[in-house]
Amino acid sequence: MFKIHDYKGFPNPTRIRIAISEKGLSDQVSFVSVDVPAGEHKSVAFLSRNPAGTVPVLELEDGTHISECTAITEFLDHSIGQPTLTGRTARERAMIHMMQRRAEAGLLDAVATYFHHATPGLGPHIETYQCREWGEKSLDRAISFMRYLDQALENRPYLAGSQFTMADITAFAGLLYADIVKLEIPSDLTRLKAWRARIIERPSIAS
Amino acid sequence: MFKIHDYKGFPNPTRIRIAISEKGLSDQVSFVSVDVPAGEHKSVAFLSRNPAGTVPVLELEDGTHISECTAITEFLDHSIGQPTLTGRTARERAMIHMMQRRAEAGLLDAVATYFHHATPGLGPHIETYQCREWGEKSLDRAISFMRYLDQALENRPYLAGSQFTMADITAFAGLLYADIVKLEIPSDLTRLKAWRARIIERPSIAS
Numbered sequence: 458m459f460k461i462h463d464y465k466g467f468p469n470p471t472r473i474r475i476a477i478s479e480k481g482l483s484d485q486v487s488f489v490s491v492d493v494p495a496g497e498h499k500s501v502a503f504l505s506r507n508p509a510g511t512v513p514v515l516e517l518e519d520g521t522h523i524s525e526c527t528a529i530t531e532f533l534d535h536s537i538g539q540p541t542l543t544g545r546t547a548r549e550r551a552m553i554h555m556m557q558r559r560a561e562a563g564l565l566d567a568v569a570t571y572f573h574h575a576t577p578g579l580g581p582h583i584e585t586y587q588c589r590e591w592g593e594k595s596l597d598r599a600i601s602f603m604r605y606l607d608q609a610l611e612n613r614p615y616l617a618g619s620q621f622t623m624a625d626i627t628a629f630a631g632l633l634y635a636d637i638v639k640l641e642i643p644s645d646l647t648r649l650k651a652w653r654a655r656i657i658e659r660p661s662i663a664s
Numbered sequence: 665m666f667k668i669h670d671y672k673g674f675p676n677p678t679r680i681r682i683a684i685s686e687k688g689l690s691d692q693v694s695f696v697s698v699d700v701p702a703g704e705h706k707s708v709a710f711l712s713r714n715p716a717g718t719v720p721v722l723e724l725e726d727g728t729h730i731s732e733c734t735a736i737t738e739f740l741d742h743s744i745g746q747p748t749l750t751g752r753t754a755r756e757r758a759m760i761h762m763m764q765r766r767a768e769a770g771l772l773d774a775v776a777t778y779f780h781h782a783t784p785g786l787g788p789h790i791e792t793y794q795c796r797e798w799g800e801k802s803l804d805r806a807i808s809f810m811r812y813l814d815q816a817l818e819n820r821p822y823l824a825g826s827q828f829t830m831a832d833i834t835a836f837a838g839l840l841y842a843d844i845v846k847l848e849i850p851s852d853l854t855r856l857k858a859w860r861a862r863i864i865e866r867p868s869i870a871s
Contacts, residue, residue, distance in 0.1 A: 508812055509766065517755070527734075528761035535754035547742035548724070554735035559716065591798040605715055 458485055461529075462506060463513035464493040468565065468634040472526045473513045475626050476533050476542055478661035489516075496583045527557065530623050542623045553617040556609070556624035560616065563602030564631030570595035572638050599631075599640065607646040614652075621659065629656050665692055668736075669713060670720035671700040675772065675841040679733045680720045682833050683740050683749055685868035696723075703790045734764065737830050749830045760824040763816070763831035767823065770809030771838030777802035779845050806838075806847065814853040821859075828866065836863050 461477075463470035465488070477486055491497050491512050499510045507514045507524040515523040515532060523529055534542045544550035575592025578584040606628060609616060616624040632642070632653060642650055656662060668684075670677035672695070684693055698704050698719050706717045714721045714731040722730040722739060730736055741749045751757035782799025785791040813835060816823060823831040839849070839860060849857055863869060 509770075515758070521755075521759075523758045523762050525762045525765040527765060528758045531751075531761050532754045532758035535757055544738075547739045548728075550742055551722070551730045551735045551739035552728075554738050555730050555732045558732040558734060563716075586801070588795070588798045588801065591795045594793070594795065 458487065458518060460487050460489050460516040461513050462489045462491050462503075462516065464491050467493060467512065468569075468630040468637070469511065469526055470513045471633060472626050472630045473515075473529050473533070475629070475661045476530045476623070478664070479542060479621075480533050480537055482533060482537060494579060496579070499583060526627070527623070530626070534623075541620070542626070544617075544622065549618070553622045553624050556616040557627050560606070560624055560628035560631055563605065564599055565627055565634055567595040567599040567602065568631060568634040568638060568640065571599065572634065576638060596640065599635065600643070603642055603646055603649060607649040610648040610652050614655075621656070625656060629653070629662070665694065666725060667694050667696050667723040668720050669696045669698050669710075669723065671698050674700060674719065675776075675837040675844070676718065676733055677720045678840060679833050679837045680722075680736050680740070682836070682868045683737045683830070685871070686749060686828075687740050687744055689740060689744060701786060703786070706790060733834070734830070737833070741830075748827070749833070751824075751829065756825070760829045760831050763823040764834050767813070767831055767835035767838055770812065771806055772834055772841055774802040774806040774809065775838060775841040775845060775847065778806065779841065783845060803847065806842065807850070810849055810853055810856060814856040817855040817859050821862075828863070832863060836860070836869070
């Protein structure tokens with residue numbers, strides 16, 4: 458048994474909820490809700506779990522806390538059965554981590570930066586520092602990156618190859634974040650739209 | 665045999681050179697120099713290897729290109745022997761990836777953002793967009809993060825536990841970058857300084 462501290466429905470928590478479902482670990486997890494809209498993730502108590510002040514955080518039975526979605530996904534993927542989300546061979550691992558990081562930096566984190574810096578974000582009690590120019594620039598970056606994702610899907614069904622992996626989860630969460638800020642996928646990116654439509658059908662996401 | 669496209673001495677290339685040495689893979693690699701000061705990493709030819717326009721890039725025998733240091737390190741660590749840099753168990757992998765990502769975001773990428781946005785960086789022909797305010801803010805973030813690293817080393821010799829791992833490599837490269845921008849470790853951070861002094865003695869770094 459382990460705990461996940463998160464806030465249901467937000468993009469980064471969704472990454473881990475999908476991974477838990479994909480690995481069939483739902484009955485081994487209990488969720489602890491962190492009131493992110495109220496700023497609980499910036500409280501002293503929460504910062505002792507994760508000094509970065511972000512959700513989700515995995516809490517192991519011995520009280521160890523693990524933050525960062527890539528790290529939590531590595532834990533989940535290696536805690537039961539063969540790895541399916543992070544790859545088995547050196548080459549698979551390389552492709553998955555590369556595409557995961559690109560999707561994280563180019564889409565998910567870029568949209569997050571726009572949200573926290575160039576919109577009201579979570580409100581003035583939480584967004585105590587904003588750099589609007591950088592936020593706006595990050596939005597341009599996210600749109601460009603959608604075009605890259607569309608190209609990457611030209612010759613393969615999933616971002617890192619023939620299987621659904623952590624890279625797809627990250628990009629999917631990035632598009633969820635884009636929905637929140639009302640950033641649509643440009644209409645000519647038909648491969649990216651088709652990929653999203655397929656991903657949404659997975660039981661780990663549809664449920 | 666595989667190739668690494670990089671520019672010797674820069675922080676991110678150093679991460680991979682250390683990993684290659686730690687894994688004993690030096691005789692299986694050839695290096696291709698990319699003229700980063702002249703902007704070769706932003707050329708059309710190089711962008712076809714890595715659309716993000718960054719070094720290092722791993723080129724496999726079949727022509728596949730892998731960018732992102734975490735991805736390249738995963739490849740190297742799983743291509744020979746047991747993993748030593750990225751962990752063997754679910755728990756080890758979680759700790760290493762968490763601390764790696766914290767060191768990357770909080771130190772290495774923060775210092776890089778300062779360098780590219782709030783200093784002349786690689787020069788006006790390469791730094792075609794700068795956001796000085798964000799660059800300055802990133803420097804503050806890096807200094808705060810050094811304090812976190814010092815605390816993290818309170819009860820363990822290496823960042824992710826009892827062994828030298830990818831997390832240490834990332835933080836070490838972050839401090840190399842700090843040297844380039846003349847950002848010193850605050851004098852009261854004695855654990856961080858002692859850790860660095862120990863790391864520098866490793867054959868993979870000293871040589």
